[in-house]
Amino acid sequence: MFNKVLIANRGEIAVRAIRACRELGIKTVAIYSEADKNSLHVELADEAICIGPPNPSESYLDIPRIMSALEVSKADAVYPGYGFLSENPKFAEIVERSGAKFIGPPSEVLRKIGDKVYAKKVAKKAGLPLVPGSEDPVDFAEAIRVAQEIGYPVVIKAAAGGGGRGIRIIHNEKELREKFPVAQKEAETAFGDGRLYVEKYIINPKHIEFQVVADEKGNVICLGERECSIQRRHQKLIEESPSTALSEEKRKEICARVADFCKELGYTSIGTLEFLMDEEGNFYFMEMNGRIQVEHPVTEMITGIDLVKAQILAAAGEEVKFGEVRRNGWAIEFRINAEDPDTFMPSPGIIDRLVLPGGPGVRVDTHIYQGYAIPPYYDSLIAKIIVWGRTREEAIARAKRALRETIIEGKNLRTNIEFHLKVLNHKEFIEGKHDITFVDRMMV
DSSP states (O other), X not given: OXXXXXXXXXXXXXXXXXXXXXXXXXXXXXXXXXXXXXXXXXXXXXXXXEEEOSSGGGTTTOHHHHHHHHHHHTOSEEEOOSSTTTTOHHHHHHHHHHTOEESSSOHHHHHHHHSHHHHHHHHHHTTOOBOSBOSSOBOHHHHHHHHHHHOSSEEEEETTOOTTXXXXXXXXXXXXXXXXXXXXXXXXXXXXXXXXXXXXOOSSOEEEEEEEEEOTTSOEEEEEEEEEEEEETTEEEEEEESXXXXXXXXXXXXXXXXXXXXXXXXXOEEEEEEEEEOTTSOEEEEEEEOSOOTTXXXXXXXXXXXXXXXXHHHHTTOOOOOSSOOOOSEEEEEEEESBOTTTOOBOOOBOSEEEOOOSTTEEEEEOOOTTOBOOTTSOSEEEEEEEEESSHHHHHHHHHHHHHHOEEEOTTOOOSHHHHHHHHTOHHHHTTOOOTTHHHHHTO
């Protein structure tokens, strides 16, 4: 087992990792930017090292600075969390070469799954259904040919990354001519790789992902699905499990193929495979994320399994055993963002009054506290409220109660709590008929 882990992240996921390490008897080192000197993860860690200015490129994305902190602290492992360098194979490789352990997939595997085109080929071999489209990256001429072959609308995507960057929906050849170079430039800026591929655009799909845990002894365990269809500009806002759209038979079928995919890759650690499901119930593999997800507490709530601990134990070379995995009840997560609920624009500020919800079946993951100044330099996520109920109806009722209890106030500070309450009261969501276009339609 590790003696000391450097937490290469910030915010709520850094706090979450520190808590898991503490329960495992592992010491922690927090890194922080000058803007985060008063952040909760700095207070909770056993040690803390400032690594630079507020700008992420000079702190949380600066590999040499992080590696200097690793050397000074003498930590023997690095926990990357999500975002920042969590799926960066170069960072993972440098950590590996230093003699420390990267708590995630090996750098070689990260490279494979980071190449969306390669991942699709492995998925095809494992029997996962794919969206019709190009099997390899395409230039503009090939993009036109593929689009004509599979028919518009199509979507062009970055081959080297995800998170909504480099994605454009195309309805005709004129749009393809206009948007292809824009998407290329965006992909190059975001990932240092401008390659694109083309897929058939699935109209009004649900977005469903499957959680896996894989250890270094060849065990791969699929813990079921999370539905992530409530999203804005390809960014998830509400996640739940199980999905209203899946039968147990379909769940078992996809889980089996997901496990085959991971074994084919030689995958270890926590991972998530993402799918689209069309209106006829057909599944299509999109990509794999080789990290912990923001929405991992949803799976924890219905299985009772601590996924961050499992991630750390798998990296330490231990066999991850859960016995018979039982999914119990219904869980829903709400991302609480410091943003205008009408425009989704960031709205940071100092928290003058804070009341967080509690009671049966309510969990809050956060790094904020009363008096905390939310910095404007990072993602607007400030908390996650997760609820559990024996049924979906109970979970929704509990969510309404928990969200109404929540008070986050400050000058010029706004949150998206009212947005979440609107979703919960919407007939389409209540009936489980929502898809990824739901928010855009609701906001009209």
